[in-house]
Amino acid sequence: MSPPNASNGALTPPLAPDPATVARFAADLARVKVPGEGPLLVAVSGGPDSVALLLLARAALGSRSVAATVDHGLRAEAAGEAAWVARLCAMLGVSHAVLTGTLPERDGRTRNVSARARALRYALLRAQAERIGATAIATAHHADDQVETLVMRLNRGAGLAGLAGVRARGDGTVRPLLAWRRAELREIVIACGIVPVDDPSNCDARFDRARLRSAIGDAAWIAAEGWSRSARALADAEEALDWTAIKLWHERCRAEEGIVTLSPAGLPFDLQRRLVARCVAAVDPASDPRGAAVADAVGMLARGATITLGEVLCRPRRDASDEPVWHFAKARPRRSS
Template sequence: MSGGPDSLALLLLGASAMPGQVAVMSIDHGLRAEAAGEVALVESICDVLDIPFTSASVRLASGNVQAKAREARYAALGDWATQRGLGAVATAHHLDDAAETLLMRLARGSGLPGLAGVREWTHVLGFEALPLIRPLLGFRKAELEQVVETCGLTPVQDPSNGNPAFDRVRVRQHLAEHDWLDPEALAVSAQHLAEGWRAIEWYAQTDWEEMVALEETPEGLPQYRYFCNVPRAVQIETVCRIVSQLGGRVSRGEAGTAADRLWHGKNASLGGVLARCDIEKFAKVGVEMRVWRFAPEPPRRTH
C-alpha cells in the first residue's frame, strides 16, 4: 500500500466491501526520502478505519530498480501474509495498467505468457500457496481517483510516475496522446490472451500426466522420458517442468531452442540437463513417436 490513488482506493473499497476482514501493509523501498512520510499517511488512514496495519522497509539488490523493488515487495508481502494467516494478497492494478502492460510486452516481442498480462489472480512470487488477487482490473484509473477524492483524501503522487525514463510512463503518455488506442479494448484483448494461456497451461498439465514418466539411467540417476507429439508452445512448458524437476533452471526461450533441436533429431543441453532424442513405440497407442530423455549432465572432467 503506497498511499497513491490506486492503493488508497483499494483500501477504501476493501474496507467497505469486507469490514473487519482486511489488513494493510505499506512498504518503504528506500528509494525516496518522502517514502517514510507516505507510509505514515497510510498508517493514519488505517487507524481511522480501524484496519490492522504493518509497515516494512526493504533493501533492494543491485540491478533493474523496478524489477528488484517488485521482488522485494512481494517477498515482504508474502512473509507478512503467511505469518498473519491471511487468505490472499490484493494489489491495486486496474484496467489502465492492463492496457499499458499489453503494449509494453508487445513492443518487447513477448510470448503468450507475457501477453496474458495482468491477470485477475495468480500466486505471490515465491509463495505458491498464497493467492495474489487484483480486484480492481475492471476499474479505470480515473474512477479510482474519484473514489479517493469523494472520501476527502489527498493521495501521494510518486514523481517516478511522470518520469519518461521508464517504459510504462512513455506508454501511458502515448495512450493519452492517441485516442484511437482504447485502453478498454486493449484490456479486453489481454483477457482473451490470458484465456488462451490458461488453455495452454491446462494442455501442458495433461501432457505432463500422460506423456512424461520418471525412469533411471543405467548409472542410477533420475531420468525423465517424454513422448512428444504436441504443439511447440506445450512442448516448451513440459521441457521447462522436466528441467525444473531435475534441479535445473531454464527460460522459455532456452526451452524453445532445445525443443526445436530435439524435434529435428538433435540432442540438446540446457540448465545442467542433457536431452537426447529417439523414436520409440508408445505402448498406450501402439504407434511410433518422438521420445526425448532428460537426465542431469555428467560432471565435466577437470583434466
Template sequence: MQLIEAAARRFAADLAALWPEAERHGPLGLAVSGGADSLALLLISHAALPGRIAVASIDHGLRPEAAAEVALVERVAAQRGIPFAALGVRLAPGNTQARAREARYAALARWARGAGLGAVATAHHADDQAETLLMRLARGSGLSGLAGVRARGLIPDSEVPLLRPLLGWRRSELAAIVAAAGLVPVDDPSNHDPSFDRARMRAALAEVPWLDPLALAASAQHLAEAWAALEWYAELDWHEMVLREESTEGAPCYAYCANAPRIIGIETILRILRALGGHASRAEAARAWDRLWAGQNASLGGVLAVPSAEKVEKVGAVMRVWRFRPEPPRRAPS
C-alpha cells in the same frame, strides 16, 4: 457518499468473482502505497468489507519521501480503524524495479501469514493492464507474457492468494473516488520518468485516445484464459507423455514422447528441467525444442536432451522420443 456506495457494491461483485465467500478464511489484506489507485482500493474495500480488511504500506528505501508516504497511509487507515502494518524492505543488487517487486511481494507474504489474512489485494487497474499488454507486445512476448497481470494467483513463492479486483476499473474512476473523500494522494515521480518503459507507454497512450484501455484489458483477460487452457494441456502432456526412467549410470532420466504442439512441448520441457533440478527461460526451452525437433541434441540448465525415434507401446506407433538426463560433469583440462 453515493459515489463510494456505488463503488462498494461494484467492488463487492468483482471481488466475489475472484474470491467467493466460501473461500474466505481471514481478512483481506491491501497493499497501499499512498498513490490514488491504492488509496481508492482502501476506501472501496473499507466500504464493502467493514472490519474485514487490513492494510500494509512498504518503504523500499529508494526515496527519502517514502517514509512520509507510509505515514500518510497509516493516518488514513487509523482514521477508519483499519489495522495497519509498515513494512520496510532491502533490495538485492540488480534491476531496481525487478528487485523491488520481488522484495515487496516477499514482505507482503510474510505479513499475510503473520496476520492470518485470507488473501492480499493490489490496486492494478485497466490502464495498468493496457500498458503492460502494449509493452509486452512491443517486446515480442509470448502468450504467457501477453496475458498480463492475472486477476487471481499466488504471491510468488507462497501459498497466499493474490487478488487484483480492480482490473475492470479505469485510473480516472479511482482518482475521482479519492478526490471525493478529500484525500490528496502521493505522486511517485517514477510514474513520469521517461527512463522507465511504463512511463513512456503511459505518455504514449495518453496521446492516442482511440486506444481503449478497457478493451485492451479485456483482450489481456482473453489471453490469460487461453494461457490457462494451455497450462491445463501441458499438465496433461506431462502426466501422459513423460516417463521416468533410470539411465545406465543410475541417474534419473525422463523420456518425453514429443507429439504436442510446440507451445505445449516448451512447457513440458521446462517441467522436466525442474524435475531434474535444472532451470531455463521459456526462450531457452524454445530453442531446445527447435533443436530436438530437428534431430539435434540440446543442452540447457544443466540437462542434456537427446532425440530419437522409436515405437511407443502405449501409443502403438513410432514417435519422437526425447530423453533428458543431468549433464555429465565436465572433465578438467589435463
C-alpha cells in the same frame, strides 16, 4: 500530504465513496473470489490507485479490510509517505502496518531495480498476510496497468503466458480493479477529500513503464475494457494449455534413474515446448531456461540435434516403432581449463 480531518477516526463523509461506486466494487470483489471470511490485506502505497482501493475495501468490507505499506528504502520520501498512509488508515479505523526489508540482489535472472523491489514487496506482503491470517492480498492494478503491461510484453515478443497480462487472482493475490480506469480511481479519492501521494518514479523516463505511460496517458481511443477482455481470454487459453500439459506429462513422460523421456509425436509445438520445460525442470529443478531458449530447443530436437539447456543434456532418440523419444539427463560437468 496530510489527510483531511475526521472526528474520532470514524468513516464519515467525505471519506466514503458513494454507494453506487461501492456496489460496483463489491461486485468486482465477488468476481475475484476472495477465499474465506478472514481479513483482506490491502497494499497501499499512498498513490491515488491504492488509496481508492483502500477506501473502497473499507466501505465494502468494514473491519475485514486491513492495510500495509511497503517502504523499499529506495527514496528518502518513502518513510514520510508510509506515515501519511498510517494516519489515513487511523482516520478510517483500518489496521495498518509499515513493512520494511532488504532489497534482494536479483529477482530471477534480472538485477533490474523495479523487479527486485517487486520481489521484496510481495515477499513482505505475503509474510504479513500470514502473520495476521489474511485470506488474500489485494493490489490496485487497474485497466490502464493492463494496457501498459500488454504493450510492454508485445514489444518484448512475449508468448501466451506473458500476453495473459495482469491476472485478476493468483498466488494469494487478488486484483479487483482491473476493469477500472486510472482517472476514475483518482476521481474517487478526490471526491473523498483526499490529496494522494505522487510517486516521482511513475514519471521517471528511466523506467519503461513510465515512458509508455507518458506516451499513452489517458488516451480516449484506448478501450481499456476491451484490452482487459482480451487479456482474460488469453489467460483462459494459457490455463487450458497448462492443464493439458499437466495431463500429457503423465501420459507422455517417464522418469527413471535420473533420465526423463518425452514422446512428442503428434503434439502441437506449444505443448511440446511446455513439456520440454517440465522435463528440464524435473532433471534440474534449479534450471530456469528462457522461453525463447526452450522454443529453440524444441526445433533443434525435432531436427535430430543434441543440445544442452543449462545443466541438462537433451538428446533425440527413436523407439522400437521408430517414433521420436527425447531424453533429458544431467549434463556432465565441464572440464576446467
